[in-house]
Structure formats: structure tokens, C-alpha cells
Amino acid sequence: MAQLSPILLIDAPSLYFRAYFGVPESAAKTTHGQPVNAVRGFLDMLAQLVRTRRPGRMVCALDHDWRPAWRVELLPSYKAHRVAPEGGEVVPDTLSPQVPVILDVLAAIGICAVGATGYEADDVLGTLAVTESAPVEVVSGDRDLFQLVDDARPVRLLYVGRGVAKLEACDEAAVRVRYGVPANRYADFAALRGDPSDGLPGVPGVGEKTAARLIERYGGLDGILTALDEPGSGFAPGLRTKLDSARDYLAVAPKVVRVATDIPLPKLATALPTAPAEPERLLELAQRWNLAGSCRRLVDALAAND
Incomplete structure (x- = not known):
């Protein structure tokens, strides 16, 4: 039986935060001056991952609850320093409006994105890492996800602490070398x-x-x-x-x-498309948000991944 192609499990918040701080706002704006640096950077990261890892499946995991109450109940200091005075997470003012744009583009292309009420993206990734058919590659800059690495399945962490261009594909030996523990x-x-x-x-x-x-x-x-x-x-x-x-x-x-590995998730369409699911919608989004170059690079990467 032929081996399945890898599934890429994307820690979407980790990547779009990195994109936001890695791409200057001045270099990525709409014609009306709205920043789209996080959107462009995120889409370019996906394009590079598709080109270099050649996955057959992909899921972008979302934070539906960045600071779950059950974790705070156990440890009140959990992410307490990141709570805004008015409540919610401290997020740059110009990043928050870009997240819905990212989700719109993913939907138009046909890339699966999912979160779960009461859980973080890490928990979505953990559940998918143990329930999806292997091989699994988890993409994140979050060190907590080293705990998902499992040679037996196999599950690897593509650690992007130094950026997607310098990602580190970590197996169990790499985790032990890095931290001295399994x-x-x-x-x-x-x-x-x-x-x-x-x-x-x-x-x-x-x-x-x-x-x-x-x-x-x-x-x-x-x-x-x-x-x-x-x-x-x-x-x-x-x-x-x-x-x-x-x-x-x-x-x-x-x-x-510890990342949850048993949260309820809907049945997902994880197959990576080779062409946009809604080409006219994608064209409209690309024009409205000045994303033509990034959208084209991702669409070309998907077509070449066929």
C-alpha cells in the first residue's frame, strides 16, 4: 500500500503573529492604507511550506479560546500578563482586522481551518496529530508542541522559531538533543x-x-x-x-x-486543493486587499504540488 502524503498541521496564530512582526506594515497596505502585512506574510509562509514539504493534506488550527478557563482555574497566572485592561488578549490594533481576511482567503482557496470552543490552537493540533493518518508534520514556533513529536506514528514538529525559511524538522532525537528529555x-x-x-x-x-x-x-x-x-x-x-x-x-x-489530544472536532476536509475552490471570490479578495502576489504564489505552489 502506498504511503499517504504528509498532513501539514499549521499553528495559524503562531504563523500570523510572526508574519505581522516580520513584514513591515509600510511594505504591505491596501490602496486605502489598511495594513495587510500579516496576511501577505502568512500566505507566503504557506506557499513556501507547500513547495518544500509537498503535503497532500493541510489544516490550519485556530485559537477559539486563547486562554481557556479550565487552564486558568488550574493556574491563575496562565497568560495573565497578556490580558488587556478591557479583557481579551493584548493584540496589536492593526493585526486583529487582518485575521478575518486570512480566513476568507483560506476559504476561497479551499484550505481547511478549524478551532474549538474552549480550546487553543495547540489543542486542535494535538487532537489532529493523534487522530489523522500519519505522517504528520506540525508547523509552529511554540515550544510546547515539542511534546507531540512521536517517531512511532510518525509525528514531527517543523519548528519555525527562526522563521519558515530556517525551519527545523524535529524528531524525538532532536528533542532530546535540544532539551535532554524525551x-x-x-x-x-x-x-x-x-x-x-x-x-x-x-x-x-x-x-x-x-x-x-x-x-x-x-x-x-x-x-x-x-x-x-x-x-x-x-x-x-x-x-x-x-x-x-x-x-x-x-x-x-x-x-x-499538556496539549489536549481528545477534543471534539467536526469531520474535516483535509485534502489540499490543486486549484482554488472559489476562484472568483479569491480574485475579488486579492484585488480588494492588494494580495495579488501572495495569492498567486500560493495558488502556483498548490498547482505544482499536484
Whole structure:
């Protein structure tokens, strides 16, 4: 039986935020002066991914809830620093209006985009990573998604921390080289180390090397916490005190970091088109938003991917 072509699971918020900050507003505006830098950059990223990865399927995952209540209930500091004074996420004023344009263009081309009420894009990606036929390639600049890497399926993370042009295709060996832990222990590792970008304080005084060493020795947080209760388990007195003081935090933090893999999603049409689903609609959007070049590059990439 012929192997399926890869499915590209796109962390859409990760990519369009990167596009917004990577493409100057002054270089991408409509004739009426409206910025479309995030739209252009995002579409160009998709075009490059189609050209270089040659997927047969694609889904763009969306944040329907960027700070789910169930995660905040577990850890009130979760993304608290990113909450705007009037509520909602702090997002640049000129980025928010561009997101609906991105979704309109994706719909006109026929690329699947989906979110889930009460969940982040990460959770959509996690669920698709375990339910879609492999091979799976997850595209994101979010380190939390290293936990999805699984050689057995296989699932890889195409990490775009340095941009799509310099993406790193990460398997389990790459995760271990990078962090010193197995991919399936990344959530425990992140909880110990902390992550200021998500409001995870971590255990004071425990950095990446100590976190990796503890996981290597005890197998994960459960093993670490069990060993804390055993006399003579090898913890230096200072480290024992730090971990013991952080028990309440460590009981909930991994659940916050861990990506959901079982959320309800509708049946999706994941096949990547080779031509626009609604060519006249796409032409109208390209003209209205001054996106002719980016739309053409993506359509050409799709046609060449046939």
C-alpha cells in the first residue's frame, strides 16, 4: 500500500503573529492604507511550506479560546500578563482586522481551518496529530508542541522559531538533543523550568539542566514527587526544599502545559486543493486587499504540488 502524503498541521496564530512582526506594515497596505502585512506574510509562509514539504493534506488550527478557563482555574497566572485592561488578549490594533481576511482567503482557496470552543490552537493540533493518518508534520514556533513529536506514528514538529525559511524538522532525537528529555516528558520539563511567555513560574532555582537531570533520573514529575517522600533519595537539601515548596504548583502545571489530544472536532476536509475552490471570490479578495502576489504564489505552489 502506498504511503499517504504528509498532513501539514499549521499553528495559524503562531504563523500570523510572526508574519505581522516580520513584514513591515509600510511594505504591505491596501490602496486605502489598511495594513495587510500579516496576511501577505502568512500566505507566503504557506506557499513556501507547500513547495518544500509537498503535503497532500493541510489544516490550519485556530485559537477559539486563547486562554481557556479550565487552564486558568488550574493556574491563575496562565497568560495573565497578556490580558488587556478591557479583557481579551493584548493584540496589536492593526493585526486583529487582518485575521478575518486570512480566513476568507483560506476559504476561497479551499484550505481547511478549524478551532474549538474552549480550546487553543495547540489543542486542535494535538487532537489532529493523534487522530489523522500519519505522517504528520506540525508547523509552529511554540515550544510546547515539542511534546507531540512521536517517531512511532510518525509525528514531527517543523519548528519555525527562526522563521519558515530556517525551519527545523524535529524528531524525538532532536528533542532530546535540544532539551535532554524525551518528547513525551516535555510538559513535565516545562513545568519544572517554567515559561514566562505563558505565565508559568516554574520551580525557583530550577533551570533547564536541572529539570532535564531530574527527569532523566526519576522518569518524570510523578517519580520526582514520589522520591521526595523517600528518605535518602539523593536530593541536595536546597533542591529538596525548592521542590517540596512547589508541590501545589507541580500538581497542576503539567496539566496546563499538556496539549489536549481528545477534543471534539467536526469531520474535516483535509485534502489540499490543486486549484482554488472559489476562484472568483479569491480574485475579488486579492484585488480588494492588494494580495495579488501572495495569492498567486500560493495558488502556483498548490498547482505544482499536484
